[in-house]
Amino acid sequence: MEDPANAVISSWAMPIGPVLAIVFLLIVYLRGWIGLQFRVPLRFPLWRLLAFAGGLGAIFLAIASPLDAFGGLLLQVHMIQHLLLMMVAPPLILAGAPYLPLLSGLPRRFTREVIGPFLIWTPLKRIGHFLLNPIVSWIAFTSSNVLWHLPFFYELALGSPAWHQFEHFCFLFTGILFWWHLIQPWPSRPLWPRWAMIPYLILADLQNTGLAAFLTFCDRVLYPTYQFAPRLWNSNPLDDQVIAGTIMWVPGSIVFLVPAAIIALQFLSPRLRAQTSATIGSPRTAVNPDFGLAPLLRRLGLAPRPGNQPLDLFRVPVLGGVLRSNPFRRGMQVVMLMLAIAILLDGFLGPQLSPMNLAGVLPWTHWRGLTVVALLFAGNLFCMICPFTLVRDFGRRWLPANWTWPAFLRNKWMAAALVGLYLWAYEAFSLWNSPWLTAWIILLYFLSAFLVDGFFRGASFCKYVCPIGQFHFVQSLISPLEVKVRTPDACRTCRTYDCIRGKPEQRGCELKLFQPKKKGNMDCTFCMDCVHACPHDNVGLIAVLPGKQLWNGEQRSSIGFFKNRFDLAVLVLVLVFGALANAAGMIAPVTAVFDRAQLYFGLDRPVVVALFLVAVVLVLPGLAVWTGGFASRRLGKLTAATKSLVSDFTMTLAPLGFAMWLAHLVFHLFTASHTPIPVLQRIAVDLHLALLGKPNWAIASWAFPQLLDFEILFLDLGLMLSLYAGWKVAERYNNSGKRCLLTFAPWALICVLFFVAAIWIIFQPMDMRGTMM
């Protein structure tokens, strides 16, 4: 039998939102604190970091520990939770002097462009001044304490998770206001003399004592919830209330009175007062780079990058070496090739029930899902380890590989058509439900890669043919990593151009992306050829602002200007609205329309699907973007051609399309997460290997109730990034505020309509593909 005491102490929760916020704050603070160690170490000694971390730890303890689990059953536990939020977390957080570390821990551009204007915005400054008036802070803190302990409000919080969270927020927020004047976090200046903190604290203690005494000496249970809550270990609700009152009284009073006593002692002892003022470092020692923890941090590789350079993943110890090594890449390609062969064999020879076959599970659920996750968090990693690359290399070895790719095909028209063909075939022939067809597609893919690159020079297959590659190229415009030059100055003096020409032992970029002029991830397969070819070691895998290239109007190597690439815009349009169509194909209302159309008009399914896709992926989006371009031109009084505007603005829809793919494919990844396990068990049984046991087809999955929340969040982020990118492009065309708004308005409308359609789709009952359900 499990010990109840163990059960109590293991009653931890992991509230995702607050925990992510705590981790985020800690990372930002730590990043800022490390930087400040090299600039003003005396202002930010180690104890400040520990205090800030301790404050966040106190919040975590309050909301995630057994204190939260048992707060609804025992008032005394709930009281400890509240004290942590009011009296422990706020002073510790403020002792960390978080203002400067948090600001300098964020990306500099974000601080300057996004937060900076607010920091000097007069209305916000007025609100800040008002709230940080000691009288207002004191009243806010004490009234929050009293109000939330009135039975009506206390019961309200106990009865509703939302009110409960709001109550906790009030305690924390008013706690920070109250303790601000006592801790006086640097660089704020005190508004009252130090001695005034003595009555400030004592008056707060009087209020706290009054409330605590009422709880302690009241002869009836004040809160009905605790009156009727189950009595653990025969506890008595009135005794529980007395203990809660005592906790509020004794530790509460200590928290107020000890600082009051210290301040009083400081005033009575001039020596102590002098010591306190000396704790603030002098500027002379503050700029010494070898002071404090700076040498240790430098030795640990945690020193800030010189010139505030962005993160370069190749310079991260171990990981950087692995990522740029050719054997690693080749090894991963071999692994992927073996998997592809296994899928082929099972697809042709295995059972033709999709969830029971590797070809029905891995390519459609796991590979697609993991690909979009990798694109979101890193970049085009799947092109980097693409199994077709090996086959291409065999083709080059055995076939001439010296033909020139036809000039009329050096664009994205064929790729757009192939993406459209894939979308049609997927739905028309239910590819996800046919291991046999899936295997044939993979085989044809291998053959195409072998023949195209076997006969034609360069990476023609990747650049002009491969629809999977085009998907990755477009979506990786929103990825946070980019293969780019580290220092542009090094390229200015370079005369060998090895990154594109290559050298005898190392080929250059086959996709003709000249590093100094390369912008963004479009057409980049992350093959790292340029990295190895560069004689100056000047190409890195560098962190970039996701989506920035969507509004960058500069000329790009091998691509040119986006405004002149109508073919690219059409490819993006097909991928963006293809995301909508692909997800729509699995919801009940759309499948019902397909069925009805087949029945009433006597059409075959492929014809119905083709008509649907032509309407949803080509005609309607085409009309929408052309109208958008035309309206932008007229409203913004622009001289640019409509076609250029359409080409430029269509790129800004890419984040929405990516969000829809992400929402859709992550849904499949999580709902069918474990499906390869029984498939592998089945294969082992088929091969008469009793290694893995009997297949368990009713296996669990990673599906969780908040999956829909994440899908909506992805779409939210996609909408916000698309709107922002659209605004930036509009700004490029028209700098005046009103004209810019009018130029942007039609595209904002398209984004919002897309978002509404996407939300409607994810709210529909969906077909559980790739599972036995």
Place this chain on the structure above:
Amino acid sequence: MTRIIVSFGLVFFLARSVLADGGTIRFQGDAGSFHVTVFTLPPILTAGAVDLTVLLQDRSRLNPLLDASVTFDLTAEPGATRQRAAWLPPACAMNPPASLTGIPATLNHGENRLLYGAYVQIPHSGSWNLKIDIRRDAEHESIVTLLPVNPPAPRLLAYWRLFILPPLFIVGFVLNRSARTRRGRSTEDG
């Protein structure tokens, strides 16, 4: 012996509906040697996903019991008022909802490890009978309580916190631009 004692609770105990920590106590009372408290979350039940939890204590000393086997059965009260079907989040798909009988309640279900619990999808609004089967050693007890389930909340309302993000972003962006414009003007004036 699989003797099923269905105790309606009204004889031995008083069923009360009071609020617990973010949930509601739907039932509290004794059955055999057990003292049983049933919680539901959200506090006001609506058709759709519901968190059902049970605290099982020994009747005499009120010590929590953690070695029992607990299952839930949900059945719709016949002839209930007008019903509205729940909308299901996509994770629940087009497929028929999971069975509402014999749902196992587990101890590591949620935050409080003293509670046996399970997530249940209530398919439509109306009155539902919740039967809780408790087995411990040779003892087998059952309890039935009535759950009033309201019609499902509109979908957009259920996710308002997420839908408010883009409008908040737009407001923040407009304020940011306004603050930058003023800063620019004040710099020029200065």
